[in-house]
Amino acid sequence: MAQWTSAMGSTQLARLLASQQDRPAGSGSRRPPAYRALADGIRLLVLEGRVPVAARLPAERELAVALAVSRTTVAAAYEALRTEGFLESRRGAGSWTAVPAGNPLPARGLEPLPPEALGSMIDLGCAALPAPEPWLTRAVQGALEALPPYAHTHGDYPAGLPALREMLAERYTARGIPTMPEQIMVTTGAMGAIDAICHLFAGRGERIAVESPSYANILQLMREAGARLVPVAMAEGLQGWDMDRWRQVLRDAAPRLAYVVADFHNPTGALASEDQRRQLVEAARSAGTVLVVDETMSELGLDPDLAMPRPVCGFDPAGSTVITVGSASKAFWAGMRIGWVRAAPDVIRSLVAARAYADLGTPVLEQLAVNWLLNTGGWQAAVDVRRAQARENRDALVAAVRRELPEWEFEVPSGGLTLWVRTGGVSGSRLAEVGERVGVRVPSGPRFGVDGAFEGYVRLPFTVGGAVAEEAAVRLAAAARLVATGAGAGAESPHTFVA
Numbered sequence: 215m216a217q218w219t220s221a222m223g224s225t226q227l228a229r230l231l232a233s234q235q236d237r238p239a240g241s242g243s244r245r246p247p248a249y250r251a252l253a254d255g256i257r258l259l260v261l262e263g264r265v266p267v268a269a270r271l272p273a274e275r276e277l278a279v280a281l282a283v284s285r286t287t288v289a290a291a292y293e294a295l296r297t298e299g300f301l302e303s304r305r306g307a308g309s310w311t312a313v314p315a316g317n318p319l320p321a322r323g324l325e326p327l328p329p330e331a332l333g334s335m336i337d338l339g340c341a342a343l344p345a346p347e348p349w350l351t352r353a354v355q356g357a358l359e360a361l362p363p364y365a366h367t368h369g370d371y372p373a374g375l376p377a378l379r380e381m382l383a384e385r386y387t388a389r390g391i392p393t394m395p396e397q398i399m400v401t402t403g404a405m406g407a408i409d410a411i412c413h414l415f416a417g418r419g420e421r422i423a424v425e426s427p428s429y430a431n432i433l434q435l436m437r438e439a440g441a442r443l444v445p446v447a448m449a450e451g452l453q454g455w456d457m458d459r460w461r462q463v464l465r466d467a468a469p470r471l472a473y474v475v476a477d478f479h480n481p482t483g484a485l486a487s488e489d490q491r492r493q494l495v496e497a498a499r500s501a502g503t504v505l506v507v508d509e510t511m512s513e514l515g516l517d518p519d520l521a522m523p524r525p526v527c528g529f530d531p532a533g534s535t536v537i538t539v540g541s542a543s544k545a546f547w548a549g550m551r552i553g554w555v556r557a558a559p560d561v562i563r564s565l566v567a568a569r570a571y572a573d574l575g576t577p578v579l580e581q582l583a584v585n586w587l588l589n590t591g592g593w594q595a596a597v598d599v600r601r602a603q604a605r606e607n608r609d610a611l612v613a614a615v616r617r618e619l620p621e622w623e624f625e626v627p628s629g630g631l632t633l634w635v636r637t638g639g640v641s642g643s644r645l646a647e648v649g650e651r652v653g654v655r656v657p658s659g660p661r662f663g664v665d666g667a668f669e670g671y672v673r674l675p676f677t678v679g680g681a682v683a684e685e686a687a688v689r690l691a692a693a694a695r696l697v698a699t700g701a702g703a704g705a706e707s708p709h710t711f712v713a
């Protein structure tokens with residue numbers, strides 16, 4: 215029986231490989247033989263998750279034609295990949311991708327390693343902070359005290375606990391956006407919210423406009439839901455949303471959905487101005503596109519004098535264009551897995567009905583914990599702890615990267631949890647690969663792009679501070695040197711990860 219679960223066409227693979235050619239290999243690198251370059255290219259695509267594991271690769275002859283190389287080159291590349299454990303083959307069934315046993319790299323997305331598996335690795339993969347204690351413990355104790363009346367019920371609340379829906383609605387109303395509890399559905403994280411929205415609005419083959427770059431896991435979620443992603447390039451630096459481009463894409467592609475992170479965009483950290491928000495809503499409305507606004511990062515303003523713009527849904531008083539997604543993951547703790555949707559009551563009813571075939575509901579105890587936080591002021595106290603932590607980490611990381619890697623370029627965002635860094639001509643994918651060997655896990659730029667963009671970038675999160683931030687920058691500089699001199703392939707170091 216064949217061991218592959220998806221197939222990669224020769225044109226598609228050739229396009230992905232071509233996107234790697236644009237990246238500078240770094241000065242002083244030696245040109246490898248053609249078969250080696252091809253094997254390395256495919257290996258990187260597998261390690262980054264851009265070619266899934268267990269994907270059948272094109273036949274040698276087909277790929278040779280698509281790449282305009284000899285069949286011998288492709289055969290030698292496949293043979294090298296087989297020897298290294300990145301390809302398996304069976305006569306009659308073809309060849310499919312694999313990851314060698316013990317390889318620590320994630321196959322796709324940004325899955326964090328379990329903390330106990332990290333060892334001496336500095337993990338810059340995941341933009342999430344540890345729980346802001348003592349608030350987690352207090353919230354769970356508060357939830358336990360509130361639990362008895364719920365223990366007498368069936369425990370199924372597909373729209374969320376009424377008390378929490380009411381509380382979340384009140385918070386929007388207090389922000390100047392009148393909201394009823396019927397407009398709120400509690401979900402399993404923002405991921406659960408966006409998954410539900412994609413399934414309701416964007417069936418297979420439907421278009422979704424996304425910022426380019428955008429949050430990697432949401433892009434992957436949308437791909438897996440069968441959507442066709444239409445990237446809209448973000449402007450340079452922290453300018454964010456180029457409204458001419460947005461208007462053009464929404465008009466020309468008329469996507470069913472558009473997904474934006476207007477508050478401290480992940481990965482760039484950009485914050486949309488009120489004018490950009492108004493124009494986004496207008497452009498979406500005239501294209502008949504539903505605008506999904508992810509507010510996961512919205513409470514992470516880090517600069518003390520920062521005035522937050524009006525929420526995007528504030529520019530859609532009729533409530534027919536914007537769906538807002540919120541989450542406790544960044545403001546409080548990702549381990550809560552609590553998120554929510556704010557939308558028109560009929561949209562909420564449809565999302566709730568569809569939930570019967572997905573996860574049925576969100577755990578009651580965690581909802582009670584978030585409700586306790588929101589009712590007692592614990593939420594705001596925890597957000598203050600978060601902001602202080604993130605601000606300190608941001609400043610330490612910025613200083614360390616400027617010192618160790620002066621040729622790397624970035625702008626310091628006023629909030630959020632991420633720094634989007636141009637790596638001075640060094641391939642972000644190779645940095646990610648070599649970083650694993652020198653003890654720093656960092657996601658490469660292409661994970662945040664559609665089809666291979668952003669090879670010259672990495673994302674650094676504000677999750678480490680002090681001496682760890684300094685050590686992270688030292689290791690990143692070591693990785694950059696190895697990549698730039700071409701010494702990265704196969705390099706070992708005392709920090710080599712052991713699974």
Ligand SMILES: Cc1ncc(COP(=O)(O)O)c(C=O)c1O
Pocket residue numbers: 341402403404405406429432475480508510511541542543548551552553
């Ligand atoms: C913009 C954005 N949306 C959604 C998520 C995931 O949120 P949750 O943990 O609530 O599913 C993240 C996490 O990094 C994020 O940055």
